[in-house]
Amino acid sequence: MAIIITDECINCGACEPECPNTAIYEGADDWRYKDGTKLKGKVILPDGTEVDSDEAQTPISDEVYYIVPGKCTECKGFHDEPQCAAVCPVDCCVPDDSHVESEETLLNRQAFLHNE
Numbered sequence: 337m338a339i340i341i342t343d344e345c346i347n348c349g350a351c352e353p354e355c356p357n358t359a360i361y362e363g364a365d366d367w368r369y370k371d372g373t374k375l376k377g378k379v380i381l382p383d384g385t386e387v388d389s390d391e392a393q394t395p396i397s398d399e400v401y402y403i404v405p406g407k408c409t410e411c412k413g414f415h416d417e418p419q420c421a422a423v424c425p426v427d428c429c430v431p432d433d434s435h436v437e438s439e440e441t442l443l444n445r446q447a448f449l450h451n452e
């Protein structure tokens with residue numbers, strides 16, 4: 337499953353640079369699939385949806401840091417544990433019960449985001 341940031345977040349910013357997928361953004365900032373990945377231009381997501389990876393997407397939260405589920409791999413392919421959860425001083429990076437995914441799905445996403 338993806339990790340989600342709860343509204344307990346104190347906006348310290350510690351998690352953002354730790355994410356190997358650039359899946360974490362400051363509240364109210366736009367996000368893009370291409371940020372921190374090999375993606376560029378039009379791409380087909382693993383679920384079959386076509387998106388423009390260069391296009392700015394609407395922030396998921398305007399108040400606190402947020403994680404883009406479609407870019408989070410739970411750090412699979414990079415680290416043994418979610419790095420955001422490891423550094424968060426208030427333990428507000430938690431498993432998202434509404435985005436439960438298999439290890440295979442997470443590894444496929446990691447390959448999709450970073451392989452040419």
Ligand code: SF4
Pocket residue numbers: 339354355356357358359360403407408409410411412418419420421
């Ligand atoms: S679990 Fe890993 S990939 Fe997901 S948001 Fe946290 S640091 Fe990024």
Ligand code: SF4
Pocket residue numbers: 341344345346347348349350351352401420423424425426427428429
């Ligand atoms: S480390 Fe935790 S408190 Fe700090 S910005 Fe990230 S989620 Fe929020």
